[in-house]
Amino acid sequence: MIIATFSTTQTALFSQAAVPGCPTSSPEKYTSYKLQSPKSDRPADQHPDLNLKIRGYEQTNKYKGLIDLDGDTDPQAPQLAQIFQNPQGHPIANTYQVYDWSWETMKRNGLMSNWEVTLLGLAASSGEQLMAPDYWWGPVVLYASEDSLTLKYTTDDNVISGYTVHLEGVCTDPNLLTLYNSLNASGRNTLPILARHQPLGWAKSAEVKVAIRDTGEFMDPRSRKDWWSTIPALRQIETNLATGASVTASTVFENLSGYNFTNAIDKKYASAGPYEWASNHELKGAWLKLSWNTPVYINKVLLFDRNNLYDQIKRGSFKFSDGSSLAFRTLPNSGETPLEVSFSAKTTS
Numbered sequence: 608m609i610i611a612t613f614s615t616t617q618t619a620l621f622s623q624a625a626v627p628g629c630p631t632s633s634p635e636k637y638t639s640y641k642l643q644s645p646k647s648d649r650p651a652d653q654h655p656d657l658n659l660k661i662r663g664y665e666q667t668n669k670y671k672g673l674i675d676l677d678g679d680t681d682p683q684a685p686q687l688a689q690i691f692q693n694p695q696g697h698p699i700a701n702t703y704q705v706y707d708w709s710w711e712t713m714k715r716n717g718l719m720s721n722w723e724v725t726l727l728g729l730a731a732s733s734g735e736q737l738m739a740p741d742y743w744w745g746p747v748v749l750y751a752s753e754d755s756l757t758l759k760y761t762t763d764d765n766v767i768s769g770y771t772v773h774l775e776g777v778c779t780d781p782n783l784l785t786l787y788n789s790l791n792a793s794g795r796n797t798l799p800i801l802a803r804h805q806p807l808g809w810a811k812s813a814e815v816k817v818a819i820r821d822t823g824e825f826m827d828p829r830s831r832k833d834w835w836s837t838i839p840a841l842r843q844i845e846t847n848l849a850t851g852a853s854v855t856a857s858t859v860f861e862n863l864s865g866y867n868f869t870n871a872i873d874k875k876y877a878s879a880g881p882y883e884w885a886s887n888h889e890l891k892g893a894w895l896k897l898s899w900n901t902p903v904y905i906n907k908v909l910l911f912d913r914n915n916l917y918d919q920i921k922r923g924s925f926k927f928s929d930g931s932s933l934a935f936r937t938l939p940n941s942g943e944t945p946l947e948v949s950f951s952a953k954t955t956s
């Protein structure tokens with residue numbers, strides 16, 4: 608009722624205090640829950656287990672897809688697909704590693720290495736609604752700021768047992784943030800609890816970051832059997848890695864720059880150069896080599912033939928830096944449509 612009496616001017620003043628671009632009001636109502644264990648032993652915003660920003664993280668170039676690990680599965684574990692209305696539309700945009708924490712020096716202790724990825728950046732549409740992944744019940748909010756949330760799937764004021772989910776890059780629902788700030792300031796005897804699948808805010812930008820912990824340990828959030836069992840796959844972002852490679856070839860046609868090997872990765876074609884690579888009358892045995900400064904993850908190669916009808920590649924093979932190889936057959940002769948060769952994602956350099 609108070610908001611309904613705001614004049615236009617007052618509403619504008621209210622907006623200035625909020626995060627730019629984030630909603631300043633919401634219809635959501637949140638309740639609180641009494642915690643069972645001792646209260647957090649330090650202010651939550653300074654606690655490296657509650658506020659992920661205290662630990663921090665670094666981007667890492669790892670496989671941007673779901674992975675299959677061995678081991679047991681908890682069929683009730685929080686499912687990260689539930690963060691979005693349509694999880695298939697949210698491919699992995701980036702991968703990160705979270706810093707370990709030294710409780711002796713109270714400083715960062717290097718990046719954690721038990722898993723190669725401990726934080727996922729999921730592609731999102733700025734402003735789209737986000738929900739809590741649920742368990743038997745909705746989670747308790749152990750920490751909330753304007754752009755982050757820490758959700759706990761027990762009623763303890765710590766991350767020691769059970770599951771914890773960290774979300775970054777969120778416009779936290781203003782009603783949830785207000786309730787959290789109020790309960791946190793008055794001693795954390797109770798904290799907000801979310802209903803199952805209850806909205807908790809919106810994507811602040813084109814990426815929402817999520818980490819998941821089991822009994823305190825940061826897990827690999829790409830594990831399909833653990834955190835994504837409700838959907839078989841995430842759509843993958845396709846990036847043309849060839850344009851970032853160093854390229855060499857066995858020969859160049861008459862050593863003419865118009866047929867240089869760099870033309871093989873320029874994303875252009877023409878029937879008579881200068882956009883094509885051609886070998887120097889080599890026929891069988893001609894090769895093209897792409898290499899990268901850091902390993903890349905690939906699962907598909909698009910091969911374009913020369914853009915004429917009298918040259919055509921009939922067969923060939925890939926040789927990867929891991930020692931594996933893969934044969935391919937005839938390329939479409941026109942050079943305008945590629946031969947698509949797909950395979951299980953692999954690391955190569």
Ligand SMILES: [Ca+2]
Nearest residue numbers: 870875882883
């Ligand atoms: Ca070209």
Ligand SMILES: [Ca+2]
Nearest residue numbers: 913915918940
């Ligand atoms: Ca051709």
